[in-house]
Amino acid sequence: MTHVSTIYEDDEIAVSFLDARSADLLITFGDLATLWSEGNFYGRSVAEKLSLSTLGIMAKKPNWYPCSSIVALEARVRQLLTKFRHRTLHGSSMGGYACVKYSALFAADTVISFSPQWSISPFTTLGHASGWVSHFTSTMTGMEIAPADVGGKAYIFADPYDKSDKFHRRMILEQCRDAVEVDVFGASHSVSAVLAGTSNFDQILKACIANDLSLLRKVCNAARRRSDFRAYIVADRALSRHPKLVATALLNADVSRSAYRQFCRDKGVRLLQELAGAFPSKELADAILPHLAKGCDVVKLLMTAGIPHDRSPVLQTCHGTSLFYDLELGRCVHGISASGRYVPLTIQFVDRRLSVGLKTVLGFAVIATHGDGSLSTAALADEDLFDLRVSYSLSGLLCLRSRNYYVAAEPGGALICNRSEAGTWESFTVHLK
Template sequence: MYREVLYEDSELIVIWQPGESDYLLITFGDLISLAAGNKFYADTAVTKLGLNCIGFMAKTPNWFPSASMAAAIGQIAILRQFSCRVAYGGSMGGYAAIKYSALLGASEVLAFCPQWSIDPNECAGQSSGYEHYFKPSMAGMGIRMEDMAGRICILHDPSYAVDDFHHNQIAAVCKNLASVNVYTAQHHVTSILAGTANLAELITTFIRDDIPHLKHIVSKIRRNSRIRKHILLQKAINRHPLLVHRVLGNAELATKLGVTENNALNSQLFQYFIAQGKPEKANEVLTRLGPSICRHRINLLQEALDDCARTAMIKTQGILVTHHQTVLVYSVFYGILCHKNLNALESEKMDLQPIFLVKLSGYEVAAIWSKNRFLACAIDPHGQVHLKGMESGKGDDFIVKEDNSNNGFTLLLKSRYVSAAHNGDILYNKPKALAWEIFYRYDVNLI
């Protein structure tokens, strides 16, 4: 396909691609489609449709400086060959489509969630959403009445505050504006309405000045959009997490979203369940995520899940406390049981794992929680802990709870009592139970 550079300077490049349409499409790139060779905004659709098109592409996030635009437009003789000139762009490109519509002699302008200005002084305390791109050379860049020509249509999500601010500022100075609401789109209006067939239908319908039909087209595209479904589910997570969980767990519904959207929603849902202390649900989400993410990330998420599960069990089962008001724990670094003060559970969480009592073969045995399962603490003759799965039942080297009074209980290893020595050690050789051999199960919030 033939393309020609009509103008280029340090700020922008203008590319011409001839076609067979009876109108001229003038497109403007946005922040994610800056100048790159002879590419221009919407060039794939333009080529497929055989449209006459001029593409303005910014080289940086510069919002198409007025000096460069005036110089470029002054050199584009092709403009005079078309009475119907349609300016088209989104976000930064939408701003330019409106801002330079008079200079271009545009007959129609389609702008998707455009900015009015990103000059903080013009916005007067209202965030433009793009302040970090502002440069002093952009001062006074706001769209004025005299900048505009032709019939202008802005398509945006009125519930998205930043874009609605810009829309309202433009509407206040535009005499010939049609507004088309694209609900539940946020700033993704351009992406939702993208596509060759959509572009053709939007442009031809607007050229006919059939705004009711234009709104119908937009509504139909929006309802079927994967992005809209993603946004709806994303918003629902905090209010209806179980509903979102069921939707994502339904293979037929999930496939309508796509891999990227599924991963993003499952990741957000995993974070929600972790924050709410619901490890069982978080584990179900992780199972869904697993096939589409790398094993290293799975391992990291599993660590977060384990930590959540331990925290949840501490809250529901309580912690095992010694006579010294310390907590019975397993040291990962040393492979032993010991007892530490409560604060150490948090400050030394990489090393210390709380001990729980888990029912097994009619007993309650000492165990830790790791990688979504309990591991029993089996004690060897040297006092080292060997973590064992509980599938085969209770072993002789497991620590077992002995039923005692409500004032406490004892732990046994092969008929000998487990003892919490004053120095933090755990001993396994006491023939009878005295104060140091008594343990308590306490609610962590009461200690």
């Protein structure tokens, strides 16, 4: 059983020590996305699974680890560090900078740095710190990594196609001629996400300590090929120049992968715009539509992607059925297919609001709800009805809502607006007719 305790804290940093009784010590620095929170530090989960004693150094704000705080920390833990046979420093981005910058101070044997900055000063980075320059303050003047800062064998991981990271790695290598470049193609600035995982880090750590470059590159290449994050980045980079290639890959992709769902959600509309009707848009839109997170994106996709106007978005239920208006009953139902008395329901903007309705010779007839929860057309009703709106649940699923209730698709074909919470029956997907 490992024990974690806070052993140092000031206004800039907080430091935890995980005592796993190991012979070697891992010293980690958190990145900008993982600022300090009570009891947590960068790499804790991996350290616990690998039973690695770890000194977890966390910034309390985007401060790039001020020298005064780190020097004070080193003095506090100097005696503790002597108990360990081997010291490895590790971090990503802001943390990647710190593990190189303070490697000599902590007498590191090995440094594993993911996507580090050399500096974020606008006066020395020549435009290669645009994402971080807003965090630069006058107290950071002189923060650049210098030869005297670097100790141990340093491994600098970066995507050589990321212009900013390539610049920073080159500047670090000029200060540390013995450092090793490790390329992680297609990772952009997210090397840590592409190489994430306990097994990956264990193999990377062992390869770096042994200076086994062949094994190190083999591990990294295998990890990046498996990475959903890398698949997303590669597709995003190819989107402008090779939209047809991206579309083909998307239609043949494993739909269970998180990268597939995320790409459809973030880039689906843009992909169809890039294609501008030069691809089988219906099949592609059918693949993308269920994953879009916002109703306005659905309409934008249909209006701007070159999809023929006679194709309308159809709402489908968790039962595999579609929503229809029953002309004989004068009510909305759900079923397998439209025939005669059943008119498919669709969605479109009405008075700047996404509404549910059906197309008629007189125009778009909006659907509303009765007091008993049934659904009908506002145009045909002779009683007070309540607006029916397209909304999204907390989990991002499309729902139909009126007042404070959700529409449920009940087994048997009934649609009823009387649910206070949105679950499976109250969730819908959008497909092209």
